[in-house]
Amino acid sequence: MSAPRTARERARAELTQAIKDTARRQLADVGSRALSLRAVARELGMVSSAVYRYFASLDELFTALIMDAYNAVGEQAELADTEAREAGATPAERWLAVSRAVRAWAIAHRHEYELLYGTPIPGYAAPQDTIAAASRTPFTLVRICNDAIAEGATFPADRPTVTPDLFDENMTGLVNDPTFAYPGRIVLAWSGLIGVITFELFGQFNGVITDFAAYFDYTARATAAELGLT
Amino acid sequence: MSAPRTARERARAELTQAIKDTARRQLADVGSRALSLRAVARELGMVSSAVYRYFASLDELFTALIMDAYNAVGEQAELADTEAREAGATPAERWLAVSRAVRAWAIAHRHEYELLYGTPIPGYAAPQDTIAAASRTPFTLVRICNDAIAEGATFPADRPTVTPDLFDENMTGLVNDPTFAYPGRIVLAWSGLIGVITFELFGQFNGVITDFAAYFDYTARATAAELGLT
DNA sequence: ACAAAAATGAGAGCACTGCTCTTGACGCTC
DNA sequence: GAGCGTCAAGAGCAGTGCTCTCATTTTTGT
Helix, strand or coil, rough: CCCCHHHHHHHHHHHHHHHHHHHHHHHHHCCCCCHHHHHHHHHCCCCHHHHHCCCCCCCHHHHHHHHHHHHHHHHHHHHHHHHHHHCCCHHHHHHHHHHHHHHHHHHCCCHHHHHCCCCCCCCCCCCCCHHHHHHHHHHHHHHHHHHHHHHHCCCCCCCCCCHHEEEEHHCCCCCCCCHHHHHHHHHHHHHHHHHHHHHCCCCCCCCCCCHHHHHHHHHHHHHHHHCCCC | CCCCHHHHHHHHHHHHHHHHHHHHHHHHHHCCCCCHHHHEEEEEEEEHHCCCCCCCCHHHHHHHHHHHHHHHHCCCHHHHHHHHHHCCCCCHHHHHHHHHHHHHHHHHHHHHHHHHEEEEEEECCHHHHHHHCCHHHHHHHHHHHHHHHHHCCCCCCCCCCCHHHHHHHHHHCCCCCCCHHHHHHHHHHHHHHHHHHHHCHHHHCCCCCCHHHHHHHHHHHHHHHCCCCC
């Protein structure tokens, strides 16, 4: 990611980006299963073996696309939350705004969404950078809850909670809630949010729901209510 | 599905099953992306073109595997619920039992689960039969709620609800609840259940949760509580 | 019982894929 | 300007899904 110093480095950086861009374009057309390194090379007017100078394998190209996609959806989520917060929205309204932003991105970038939350690519091993990029969206949800707690929100009583020992160490201090009622429920809310979007995109709601957008809003509101957000 | 009358029909039925079985075996080994019709034919000692007499395309073979998988997990769900009910379990306990059964099946048949709830196979068009098979598991959850309603359970007050017009017509009469509070929430619970299992299987919980089984039980209990099941 | 019809398996072949290796040309550094 | 590292290109390998043709076998109709 360092700045290109020589002409060759600049050309390399540009071509690397061009490969990713055309790959992303073809991904939108044919889906991840049919994405072909040779077709990408063809569209760029180069021979297939030349692409291997930039990505050692198709899996590596996929990994790069996944990284970019995690950052893209994370950026949308952060943006939606920041805008809502600056407009004076309540935590519940911010939750809805972020949920909508994630869904909108998923619909607009269906096949990139599949890369993130669909069947994992077998040869793809998530490096440390990927984890950070993947955390941007859920951390946005955590931020909303932390702000709500700071404003005096409390977790609804009489609901199942979870002990902190089920969670990884680096998760325990994330939410400002010593009872750990929030963190356990936030993770469930997060997986539920992706679950609803996935069901809609992957056709599990066909023949069940007719108005996807309206139903999604309901799910987001219901989830926020279950977190005690108002 | 009619009974084989001639020897050729019997041989055809057996070979069709043998192809599916070895395909399922190879699927467990290499995953759906690497499943090869030629490799299946090789293992069966036949030439690849012969397999096309039984499945017109790889997509058609996938469709058959998907049908079988939907029925397999649905059967496990129904079995778990029936056993729990006959043992005198409460609706909440039955919900937990069914949830656990689905998760257990998913872990034991990872790649078949991917076929059902992961990225859809592009060339696969769900016929009417597939919808019926896919409905077995969620209908089991509906049955639990109906039994609970029959026993006098009521939907928790002060929670967001949804109007019936968002749902397909053939869904409206499914749950014995004129207010339609249950159906909207059941669908969310269903997608949430699959969302949690998918997150665990697809690695989204790596670095977040350590004790998957314990956390899953919590999510199932929390979901049951949100439906007002006791 | 015998011929026509249908179904089946084998093989060759096409177009495509990911990936490797070698070759020759170019740009950068000293 | 010489030497080195990087680069695109091409050939080639093993594998894929799928189609076509050609015998062989089984079922069916008369």
